[in-house]
Amino acid sequence: MGRKKGNGPERRDRKRRDVGEERRGPAAFDRFYSELLGDRWNTLRPCLRDSGRPVALEAGLLRPYYLDDASVTAAQALGVQGGDTVLDMCAAPGGKTLVLATAAGPGGTVVANERSAARRARLIRVLDEHLPPDIRERVTVTGHDARRWGLHERERYDRVLLDAPCSSEAHVLGSQQHLDRWSPARTRQLAVQAHAMLAAAVDAVKPEGYVLYSTCAVSPLENDGVIERLLKRRSGVVAVCRAQAPWGEPTVHGWEIMPDRAEGRGPIFFALLRRAPFVKASHS
Template sequence: MGQKKPKGPIVFDKFYEEVYKERWPELKEAMKASKKIASLLNPYSDAETKGDKLWEGVLEGASFDKPSGDPFNYYLLDAASILSARALGATSEHKVLDMCAAPGGKSLAIQFFRKEGELVVNELSRDRRTRLRRVLDSYIPSEKQENIRVTGFDATTWCLHEKEAFDRILLDAPCSSERHLLESPDKLEDWKPGRSKRLSTLQYSLLSSALQVLRPGGRIVYSTCSISPLENDRVVEKLFKKRGDSIKLIREELPLGEETEFGSIILPDRGGWGPLYISIIEKNHGEESL
């Protein structure tokens, strides 16, 4: 009989202590605190909003108790999530793919910032896709949805059907989501270090698929809400090891967060936003299909 793999909150603590050292206790407390929120303003809505401006189109906190109007006037999310959509730098000329899109906060951010343009929002889970459609319908008028398509593919195999088709791809990958884990003692009881490793395999396969689906000269934003380097820098590093001759890393200064080897990470012990990891990758011009 094989030995039982160690699991549970103590193993979890040890794993992240090794990464974050003396910073870990404070970071862990910040991850357990209630989430900070921002209001992403809906440019298609006339309903009133109020509050302190964080950035263009974004207010700090909840604008009112509840979104109102038809379509709704604002969407609540973590300000760090808005930055990953913004890092795409998508204009109305770009054909954009949001590969793992539900519930849809970042899809809204992409469209709100540019107002027009072709967008494909993909989500594998049927239930989550239903939620995604509901979000789109509540925030984007039907006449503005003509260029928006909802799909339900397994994005790891998208590259088998379509190559070099999009100018911008947001890959907000499924991840360990430690903030949620810390909120659910049952899940934490079951946590094993192998979980992050397994997710990193899925994340790499999504990222390498995205690269094939991207047009030369196009941009991928890879993001996760994980604080595990295995799911962040190590995934991007693997892409650079395998495809480094056809891609380049884009360094853009973000209004939040700290630089990592291949991107930036926004951690809640410094300002309350996040966690969110963001890496910006561009495909060189003149690359043959990978």
């Protein structure tokens, strides 16, 4: 009896390709976020295309730097004070670093880290063009892997900012190429990476110091989900401090500013953590 047409490896390969196509691209993107956010996705999605409300950072700078109002608010939530030692773990393009450096003043120090050479070059230009010399000389730029920071510097900084690489759905929606390549694996992988970076940030901060975790992601997996995982794995080492802003709304562990409810500001999520006194953080 002849073999039935369409069976065998070719059919299985075609089926796998069809399933793969269903799990990536614009339709999969909308389906995924509709399942995560429900009806709100219908109002949030169009706002993401035109999100961001730039304001001019001017105080203490040589020239204005334009940054989304929500990003300024997130950086200020770390509460940097004059004389603090500060680590900005993923600093490029540099807007939040300017907020931290001017707050720390001539008496403080800032380490601005960016692993990507191209983005690090842009970061250096932003710092050189905007910071007065007496503050710029107190800002050091490095190019380390943020996930491994706690292995070589532990309990050194008063305050740490982790503005983690994230899904940046607003950017995805603005790029057909990125939208066509999108799949749910993206947000899950980025959440795993962000947790590793956040654990390193906790290792790097001093006892009773503060860590601010932020993203421009909409996906809860990369926001509250990362904080939830850290709290489980570092129980007793860190605690959530309730941060808030003039715009936006609270989440389970932090605060989010989304453009559909904040007059175009955002998207930004941030959560403020405090390291417990005299507790040694274990690796995870």
